[in-house]
Amino acid sequence: xxxxxxxALSSAREEVLARVRTSIGTRAAEQxxxxxxxxxxxxxxxxxxxxxxxxxxxxxxxxxxxAAPDLPDTIxxxxxxxxxxxxIVPPGFPAEYLPPGFDFIRDQGFExxxxxxxxxxxxxxxxxxxMTGSIILTHSETEGRRALTLIPDYHLCxxxxxxxxxxxxxxxxxxxxxxxxxxxxxxxxxxxxxxEMTRVxxxxxxxxxDVIIIL
Amino acid sequence: MSIRVGESAEAxxxxxxAKKLLANTQLRRNVRRAxxxxxxxxxxxxGEMPDWEQLRTAAQQIKQRxxxxxxxxxxxxxxxxxxxxxxxxWARDADEANKIVVDIIRGHGQKxxxxxxxxxxxxxxxxxxxEAAGIAPYETDLADLIIQLGNDxxxxxVVPALHRNKSEIRQIFMDTMGLTELGxxxxxxxxxxxxxxxxxxLRVKVGFSGANFAIAETGSVCVVESEGNGRMCITxxxxxxxxxGIEKIIPTFDDLEVxxxxxxxxxxGERMNPYNSIWTGVTPGDGPKEFHVVLLDNGRTRVLADxxxxxxxxxxxCAACLNACPVYRQTGGHAxxxxxxxxxxxxxxPQLQGMEHSTSLPYASSLCGACYEVCPVKIxxxxxxxxxxxxxxxxxxxxxxxRMGMAVAGFTLEDSxxxxxxxxxxxxxxxxxxxxxxxxxxxxxxxxAIPTESFREWWKNRGAR
Ligand code: SF4
Numbered sequence: 127x128x129x130x131x132x133x134a135l136s137s138a139r140e141e142v143l144a145r146v147r148t149s150i151g152t153r154a155a156e157q158x159x160x161x162x163x164x165x166x167x168x169x170x171x172x173x174x175x176x177x178x179x180x181x182x183x184x185x186x187x188x189x190x191x192x193a194a195p196d197l198p199d200t201i202x203x204x205x206x207x208x209x210x211x212x213x214i215v216p217p218g219f220p221a222e223y224l225p226p227g228f229d230f231i232r233d234q235g236f237e238x239x240x241x242x243x244x245x246x247x248x249x250x251x252x253x254x255x256x257m258t259g260s261i262i263l264t265h266s267e268t269e270g271r272r273a274l275t276l277i278p279d280y281h282l283c284x285x286x287x288x289x290x291x292x293x294x295x296x297x298x299x300x301x302x303x304x305x306x307x308x309x310x311x312x313x314x315x316x317x318x319x320x321x322e323m324t325r326v327x328x329x330x331x332x333x334x335x336d337v338i339i340i341l
Numbered sequence: 342m343s344i345r346v347g348e349s350a351e352a353x354x355x356x357x358x359a360k361k362l363l364a365n366t367q368l369r370r371n372v373r374r375a376x377x378x379x380x381x382x383x384x385x386x387x388g389e390m391p392d393w394e395q396l397r398t399a400a401q402q403i404k405q406r407x408x409x410x411x412x413x414x415x416x417x418x419x420x421x422x423x424x425x426x427x428x429x430x431w432a433r434d435a436d437e438a439n440k441i442v443v444d445i446i447r448g449h450g451q452k453x454x455x456x457x458x459x460x461x462x463x464x465x466x467x468x469x470x471x472e473a474a475g476i477a478p479y480e481t482d483l484a485d486l487i488i489q490l491g492n493d494x495x496x497x498x499v500v501p502a503l504h505r506n507k508s509e510i511r512q513i514f515m516d517t518m519g520l521t522e523l524g525x526x527x528x529x530x531x532x533x534x535x536x537x538x539x540x541x542x543l544r545v546k547v548g549f550s551g552a553n554f555a556i557a558e559t560g561s562v563c564v565v566e567s568e569g570n571g572r573m574c575i576t577x578x579x580x581x582x583x584x585x586g587i588e589k590i591i592p593t594f595d596d597l598e599v600x601x602x603x604x605x606x607x608x609x610g611e612r613m614n615p616y617n618s619i620w621t622g623v624t625p626g627d628g629p630k631e632f633h634v635v636l637l638d639n640g641r642t643r644v645l646a647d648x649x650x651x652x653x654x655x656x657x658x659c660a661a662c663l664n665a666c667p668v669y670r671q672t673g674g675h676a677x678x679x680x681x682x683x684x685x686x687x688x689x690x691p692q693l694q695g696m697e698h699s700t701s702l703p704y705a706s707s708l709c710g711a712c713y714e715v716c717p718v719k720i721x722x723x724x725x726x727x728x729x730x731x732x733x734x735x736x737x738x739x740x741x742x743x744r745m746g747m748a749v750a751g752f753t754l755e756d757s758x759x760x761x762x763x764x765x766x767x768x769x770x771x772x773x774x775x776x777x778x779x780x781x782x783x784x785x786x787x788x789x790a791i792p793t794e795s796f797r798e799w800w801k802n803r804g805a806r
Contacts (some may be wrong), residue, residue, distance in 0.1 A: 139431040142587065145642035146412045153409060153806035159402040163395040164601065181612065192371055235626065238543040238577060258613035271627035272576040272618075276569065277543070295598035305594050306425065306559050306621040308628060311601075316569040318531055320484040321507055322375055325609075326527040329483060329535055330542070330568025331616065 146246055167256070167292025174256045174290050175339060181259025185314025197340060198225040201248065201282065204336045210245040210280050218267025219250065222247035223284075233274055241273060244285045245334070246280025252304060255297035261285060261312045261337065262297060264304040272308055281332040283312075286340045349511045349634060352703040358676040368504050372673040375503045376664040378653075382610025383661060383715070390606070394733050399599045401719040404655035407590055408645060414590045415636065415762035416559040421560025425622025427632040435465035439638050442467060442549070442582055445633055449580055451476070451547045455538075456723075457564065457571040459551030460498060461565075461584050463680040464693075467549075478549070479541050483534050490517040496674030498681065499608050499660040538570070548578035548629065552585040553657065554600055555634075558593045561621040562634070565604055567614050575594055575618055576628045584635035588654040600657060603717035607659035613769035639695035650725045653688050655718040660685075662712035662722060668705055677702065682713035684722045687727060696732055703729040 169177065179189050186208070192200040202225035205213065212229045214236075224230050232242065249315035251261045261283050265270045275281050291297050301309065316331030327333065387393055406416055419429045432438035438461075446454055454471065456462065456478050468478045482487045484502040488495055491513040495501030502510070507527060515523055515534050522531055550571065554563040562583055564571045575581055591600065597619070603613040623632050644653050663669045663683030674682030679690040679699070687706055691699040705728050706712075712722040 132709070138433050138437060141429050141433055142638045142642065143412050143415065146415065146587070146636065146645065149642045150409060150411065151646075151648070154405065156409070157402075159399055159406060161395075161399050161599075163399055163602075163694035164391040165598075185615075213441035242539075242543060253389050255613075260613050265624075272572065273480065273628075276572050276576060294602050295595070298595055298598040300602070304617075308621075308624050309617075309619040310572065311392075311613070311617040312615065313611075314615050316567070318483045318568045319379075319526040319609045319611075320487070320502060320568075321530055322371075322378070323511060324378065324527065325611070326531050328528065329531045329570065330481070330538065330573055332616070336611055 146183075163295075164293055167296060169256070170294050171287060171290075174292050174306075175287060176341075177292070178254060178256040178290055178339070180261060181256065182314070182337055185317075185335075186258055187259075187314050188334070190336065191337045191341055192309065192338060194340050196339070197223050197284070200338050201225050202227065204338065205246075206284055208246075208280060208334060210338065212243075212245045213282075214244045214247045214270075214274060214329075215239060216249055216266075216268055216270030216274060219248065219270075220268075224248075224321055225230040233270055235271075238277055240275060241277040244278045246282060247274050247278045248282045249275055249284070251283055251285050251289065253297055253300040254290045255294055255311075256290055256292045258294060258297075259313050260294075262296060262301065263310045264301065264307045265310070266304070266307070272310060273310075275310070276331055280334045280336075281312075281315075282336045282338070284338045284340065290339070292302060346632065352735060355676055355678065355705040358678055367506075368673055369671065371506045373670055374506075375500065376670050379500075379610055379664050381662070383607060384610075386610055386612055390602075396599055396603055397717055397719050399604055400717060401629075401655065402658075403591060403596050403599060404652070404718055405716075406586070407592060408651060408654055411587065411590065411645070412591045414592055415587060417557040418560055418590055419636075421558065422562075422622055422634055423560070425560050427560065427634055429621040429634045429636065431794070432635055432637050434639050435637075436470075437586060438465050438635050438639065439467050439470035441633075441635050442584065443470055443476065444647075445582055446471070446476050446547050447474065447628060451478065451545075451548065451580075453541075453545045454547045454549050454572050454582075454710050455479050455481055455541055455545045455578065456549045456575040457551070457566065458485050458501070459549070459584065460680060461551050461586055461639075462549065463495065465584075465637070467584075468490075479538070479545065481538055481542070481568075481571075481574060483531065483568060485719070486538070487513060487536055490514070490691070494675060495680055496682065497663060498674075498683070498685070499659050504675070519688070538573075540783050542573040547580045547582065548574040548576075548579050550575050550583045552582070552589050553604065554591050554597060555585060555589050556592075556594050557590050559621055561594065561619050563597060563619045565614055566616050566618075568608070569616060572616055572618055575620065578629055580631045580633070582631040582633045582635065584637060584655075586637050586639070588645075588656075588799065592683045599676055604657055604659055607661040607715065607717040608658075640695075643695070644689075644692045649728050650692060652689065652720050653685075653692060653725060655720050656689065656735055657718055658685075658716055660713040662720075665711040665715045667709060667711065668708070670706060672789075677705065684726075685720075688722055688725045691729060696729065696736070700733050703733065722760055729752065734773075 250341045252264040253262040315335040316329045317325050430441045471478045475512045487502040499505040552562045553565045605611045669683040677686045681689045710725045
């Protein structure tokens, strides 16, 4: 039975590939794709940051800017403003960034229902794109596995100014070798356009997104 | 081999179905309103891109290149995906694809699957096959949930429940979710969907998705979405099955930089959709432990074979052509009798399932060209429509359909902006439409017979020009 189905599968493969080859017919010599679209950005760092902030606010995300030493205080301010207390953090997130007075839980591969019982997640990011207000996670030790920034209803994400690029091509290329890790790009909180085509905030992913930009 | 495109094989012809739907004023109002909103949003965010045309050109060339070498890209994808821990299956047609999915789920002794919106699974009618096998499919896209709970059919390829307004959706949720109270705001409806599905997301062991792009170079798969239900389905279950048409391949990872700019702006009029997920095989400690890919042909190689209409396979399912189409905007999606509606449906469905099964669809257009203008991958839909009409005529079919096509053309009259474009029909050797004295589509439904001879003559002369 197993043998038989394996045989059927491989013949489906051969048949589909054979059909593809027949359908393609004669092949002309390949030409390079003309890529005359914008690849590199033009803005200076402050310009990039302003654009990024503008986009995030357009998505209804909260934005904070701070210098590195003020990070713990800024995290505290963001969590307090949203009344979030029990926060899950990825295993490799630096302990020195965590302000006192909150219940930070390090992820140790908790069950989904346990993640669901937290108030939110605090993570770093791999890169960010100003033009589209996108945060890119590659789910490293400081960003956490994918479920971490998905199940809790709140995501507080930290982006360093030097991780911020201007264009989508720059963002895709910034991934480098990390591109075959799981990649999630996030542009604003979970939303839907399914009800009369208007962007409604908050469906299944985190309904609230705050971003701290370290200058 | 039986090619099935949803329920299209049993559907009424376009003119018949359209006539009935045109009588439904609520539906027409909903469709008109939603497409107006999306068109305006799209125009705004496309307008701010100085390099939009260059992006379109690059996308077109990437897709052309992919199709010309599809065999090697498919093999490259298979190799890379397998190396990363994925299992690749091949399916010649809908039944074969469904069987693969059912067998995987059964093999794990599971009876439920959470699904994120997938056109290809609508195409193969996977849900029916799952139900027949005793497996419950849960649609998780808000629009699909509205369709599934309302026992309805999708009418749009990006926003399948576009024909439903807020208060209709509220009623469906009240009736089917066992709610005694529910607010009227869109936010309330979204929250109801969140509550309804959350427990299933956390519990169900098998997930199912489609793919917007599959990358040959790395074996990665990309899903573009808004709500987070896609992330739930591809991340939380132990087993993930992803099914997509063989034309969804793109050669390199960097090619995403083109499509991830074109798709959200064209589809929902956003600079970027909230979430894109890209994953490569299986990642220990993060997400599913088992990952299956089902590569689906189901008529695609037949489309590939015709060089003049091959570019139909470039489609990234953004639905911009639906929103722009004066015919779609009048009839809504159900008239097309296929899950692929609007201009893309009019060219894709007949080619996928064989021209003989849907001879009226290539006439469901006024050839005004709006679809081509907005298409992010530059598919010349009007030209393909003409090509398909010629094929139908050459095969001796369609005695009445030319006139049906003309009847459809009358829709454009209501859309004053398209009037000029509709005049293109004059070049086909006909009377100017406005000279027919048609004040609007309602008269156009019963358009007086137009001499069919001129059309044929035009065909004959066309080659000589
Ligand atoms: S044909 Fe073009 S405009 Fe229409 S859905 Fe496909 S990609 Fe979008």
